Amino acid sequence: xxxxxxxxxxxxxxxxxxxxxxxxxxxxxxxxxxxxxxxxxxxxxxxxxxxxxxxxxxxxxxxxxxxxxxxxxxxxxxxxxxxxxxxxxxxxxxxxxxxxxxxxxxxxxxxxxxxxxxxxxxxxxxxxxxxxxxxxxxxxxxxxxxxxxxxxxxxxxxxxxxxxxxxxxxxxxxxxxxxxxxxxxxxxxxxxxxxxxxxxxxxxxxxxxxxxxxxxxxxxxxxxxxxxxxxxxxxxxxxxxxxxxxxxxxxxxxxxxxxxxxxxxxxxxxxxxxxxxxxxxxxxxxxxxxxxxxxxxxxxxxxxxx
Amino acid sequence: xxxxxxxxxxxxxxxxxxxxxxxxxxxxxxxxxxxxxxxxxxxxxxxxxxxxxxxxxxxxxxxxxxxxxxxxxxxxxxxxxxxxxxxxxxxxxxxxxxxxxxxxxxxxxxxxxxxxxxxxxxxxxxxxxxxxxxxxxxxxxxxxxxxxxxxxxxxxxxxxxxxxxxxxxxxxxxxxxxxxxxxxxxxxxxxxxxxxxxxxxxxxxxxxxxxxxxxxxxxxxxxxxxxxxxxxxxxxxxxxxxxxxxxxxxxxxxxxxxxxxxxxxxxxxxxxxxxxxxxxxxxxxx
Numbered sequence: 001x002x003x004x005x006x007x008x009x010x011x012x013x014x015x016x017x018x019x020x021x022x023x024x025x026x027x028x029x030x031x032x033x034x035x036x037x038x039x040x041x042x043x044x045x046x047x048x049x050x051x052x053x054x055x056x057x058x059x060x061x062x063x064x065x066x067x068x069x070x071x072x073x074x075x076x077x078x079x080x081x082x083x084x085x086x087x088x089x090x091x092x093x094x095x096x097x098x099x100x101x102x103x104x105x106x107x108x109x110x111x112x113x114x115x116x117x118x119x120x121x122x123x124x125x126x127x128x129x130x131x132x133x134x135x136x137x138x139x140x141x142x143x144x145x146x147x148x149x150x151x152x153x154x155x156x157x158x159x160x161x162x163x164x165x166x167x168x169x170x171x172x173x174x175x176x177x178x179x180x181x182x183x184x185x186x187x188x189x190x191x192x193x194x195x196x197x198x199x200x201x202x203x204x205x206x207x208x209x210x211x212x213x214x215x216x217x218x219x220x221x222x223x224x225x226x227x228x229x230x231x232x233x234x235x236x237x238x239x240x241x242x243x244x245x246x247x248x249x250x251x252x253x254x255x256x257x258x259x260x261x262x263x264x265x266x267x268x269x270x271x272x273x274x275x276x277x278x279x280x281x282x283x284x285x286x287x288x289x290x291x292x293x294x295x296x297x298x299x300x301x302x303x304x305x306x
Numbered sequence: 307x308x309x310x311x312x313x314x315x316x317x318x319x320x321x322x323x324x325x326x327x328x329x330x331x332x333x334x335x336x337x338x339x340x341x342x343x344x345x346x347x348x349x350x351x352x353x354x355x356x357x358x359x360x361x362x363x364x365x366x367x368x369x370x371x372x373x374x375x376x377x378x379x380x381x382x383x384x385x386x387x388x389x390x391x392x393x394x395x396x397x398x399x400x401x402x403x404x405x406x407x408x409x410x411x412x413x414x415x416x417x418x419x420x421x422x423x424x425x426x427x428x429x430x431x432x433x434x435x436x437x438x439x440x441x442x443x444x445x446x447x448x449x450x451x452x453x454x455x456x457x458x459x460x461x462x463x464x465x466x467x468x469x470x471x472x473x474x475x476x477x478x479x480x481x482x483x484x485x486x487x488x489x490x491x492x493x494x495x496x497x498x499x500x501x502x503x504x505x506x507x508x509x510x511x512x513x514x515x516x517x518x519x520x521x522x523x524x525x526x527x528x529x530x531x532x533x534x535x536x537x538x539x540x541x542x543x544x545x546x547x548x549x550x551x552x553x554x555x556x557x558x559x560x561x562x563x564x565x566x567x568x569x570x571x572x573x574x575x576x577x578x579x580x581x582x583x584x585x586x587x588x589x590x591x592x
Contacts (some may be wrong), residue, residue: 053417056567079419087570088409105309106418146414 001032005069006031006154006185008051012061013209021047023209024061029202032177034180036200036217037189044209045189046086049158051082066154082147086158088139090115092132096120096142099131103146111149119145122171136163144172148179155179157188161195170300173199228260230273231280240276244268307424307431316320325394326440329387330447336383337451340375344456347373359515370503375457380534383448384467384575389507390529391444395437395475396499399482402429403563404492413570426560428481437475441468459537466536473548477527478503480555487562502526527551 002306012296014022029035039145050056052065054074063070070077075238090099104111120127131139140163147155155176159275161169176186176199190196196203197217204214206274227250230241235255242249246263262283273281343350370375403426406412416422445468449461478535482499488493506526513523523529530544 050413050568053418055413059563075419078417081417081418083414085410085413085417085570088414090451091411102313103414103418105313106415106420108309108419119403141412 004031005029005064006066007035008062008064009048009052009189010062012048012051012055012058012063012209014051021209022051022058022061023210025206025211027211027214028202030184031185032180032183033202034176034186034200035188036196036203037187037195037206038191038193038203039189039206040191043206045206046158047209048206049083049086049156049187049189052156053078053081080152081154081156082150082152083161084143084147084155084157086162088143090131090139090142092130093131095128096125096134096138097127099142100127100146100149102207104149107150114150115151116149119175120146122175123168137165137168140164141168144175148175150299151179151182151184153184155184155188156187159185159190161190161192169195226262226266226283227267228262228269229257229280229282230260230278231257233277233279236276240272241269244272307420307430310420310425310428311435314402314429315435318432318436321394321398322436322439322443326392326443326445329390329440329444332383332390333444333446333448334377334451336456337448337457339382340378340457343378344373352476359441375459376534376537379448379457379459379467379537381438384471384533387444387467387471388528389503391437391440391471391475392478392503393500394440395433395477395479396482396496396503397434398433399479400492400496400499402433402479402483402486403592404486404495408492410570412568416568422564423560423580426563430480430556433479433483434476437472437479441472441475443479444468463537466540467532467534469540470530470532470536470548472554473545474527474531476552477555480552480559483560484555484562487559487566503528 005028007027009025009027012022012025013020014026019051024162025044025048027048037045037048044202047056050110051058052063052070054070054077065077066080068076091102094102097202100111100116104116109143117127120141123142123144124137125145129138131142134142140160144157147157147160157176160176164172173195176188180186186199197242200217202215203217203220205212232255238249238255238258241247241258245268246265247269248261248263249258250261251259266283351373372381372442403412406415416425420428440538445465449464449490452461452464478499480503482495485495486492489498506523506528509519510523510526510531512530513519527548530548532541532544535541
């Protein structure tokens with residue numbers, strides 16, 4: 001494992017009874033990058049993150065976090081990491097401030113309280129209020145602050161924007177960018193494509209406990225996947241297009257309009273279009289969401305195991 | 307570990323006061339009542355002798371021994387204390403880690419740079435200190451009115467029966483903790499440990515009347531409860547034996563906690579066999 005690699009898994013597997021949650025996850029995350037971990041509910045995102053922090057024990061595979069085996073020395077990993085769980089649970093009997101002081105004490109008092117107050121102000125969180133009186137979104141803000149307050153080298157955030165309103169989502173994404181600019185590495189899971197596209201430099205897509213794709217966000221979006229809207233002068237057999245390799249009909253209207261997804265080189269597609277009476281053609285780069293959905297459509301099995 | 311201990315004690319504050327003052331209140335009633343008991347001794351003895359021996363067995367003696375300070379305190383106080391303090395121990399022991407785990411809080415706590423060992427032993431130490439604090443409050447309640455009572459017992463002698471109570475509390479607490487490490491729900495662990503405690507109390511009490519039960523009772527903690535007899539000399543072998551058994555139970559629980567997954571959302575749990583589930587699966591298969 002190179003010094004530049006902050007997080008590495010090889011063949012990571014984990015089962016819950018008969019359910020195979022992870023089936024050999026291979027990941028590499030490098031120092032200073034924001035890495036998005038994409039997948040639908042139950043694909044294995046949370047299980048992967050919890051293995052990385054030694055909260056659960058994998059059945060097989062190798063894991064290194066900051067060059068350390070988390071099973072051999074979990075405290076060393078946890079001391080340099082900030083973690084936000086996907087299902088955040090706090091002590092309802094404490095105020096937000098008391099809860100954060102508890103977490104700071106668990107880190108040996110390693111938290112800059114001025115920074116905590118700045119974070120609370122930016123996230124519009126009243127630290128004096130009891131946890132039990134906070135909304136889900138405000139509890140999430142407490143979770144975000146506890147992950148950031150000791151300014152860790154590595155942030156592992158499981159759905160950091162869960163329950164937050166759009167304004168606060170933008171603020172949290174801003175905090176992640178700032179953490180990166182301060183030298184931290186950010187590894188976060190999400191199923192909200194827009195937020196991943198907004199901040200992540202690289203993404204991994206996990207499907208049914210296996211990594212389906214790891215790529216730079218921009219290249220994944222740019223990669224030959226286009227959405228083409230075609231209108232014809234007269235009804236045509238759109239099957240001519242649909243039969244081309246990499247072409248999929250997404251919708252069809254009255255025989256005159258058709259929306260297609262074209263993957264890969266467009267040369268053949270354009271040649272066939274040229275032989276047809278086209279009145280209008282529009283091609284658009286898909287969003288990351290469409291790229292992501294493409295992994296789960298086109299014959300992929302939607303059924304996840306956890 | 308000290309941070310964990312500090313927070314564990316903060317969590318136990320209410321229970322220390324509640325259980326401690328409850329045990330103290332028992333002493334504050336029992337000690338002055340001894341004089342009334344002695345004044346009415348003849349009537350009380352007649353009443354006690356009318357009880358069936360099975361009933362008296364639960365209070366650790368026969369009617370004749372009840373007139374002594376040790377017998378009186380044993381019957382009305384110390385015979386029940388292992389169960390009273392045992393309820394605290396079972397609730398506290400089963401929830402020491404499992405209540406935070408069931409609520410989902412343990413996930414984030416364990417993700418902090420505190421080793422599982424420090425978390426486990428810190429919380430267990432918090433439980434032990436709480437049990438000691440409850441019994442100290444209880445001892446004060448039993449002792450503070452001794453000066454005005456005809457009970458010929460010193461404060462030091464009064465402290466001795468609390469040591470076997472402590473050993474019982476540690477034993478049931480450690481057992482509940484161990485069960486919570488293996489069973490899928492805290493409530494189930496508390497129920498199982500509570501059953502052992504109640505069975506231990508009944509079987510050991512009845513074993514004084516039925517020798518056949520003595521064989522089973524030998525394996526149960528209450529069999530080794532000395533009660534108010536400790537005023538006449540503490541049975542160190544029993545006391546240390548129970549402490550050693552508690553240590554073994556705690557070590558087993560720690561061994562399990564070191565190796566197991568921290569659960570959230572029912573991960574790693576197991577379900578009891580369900581007849582309806584089996585029938586439903588069969589129907590679905592058809």
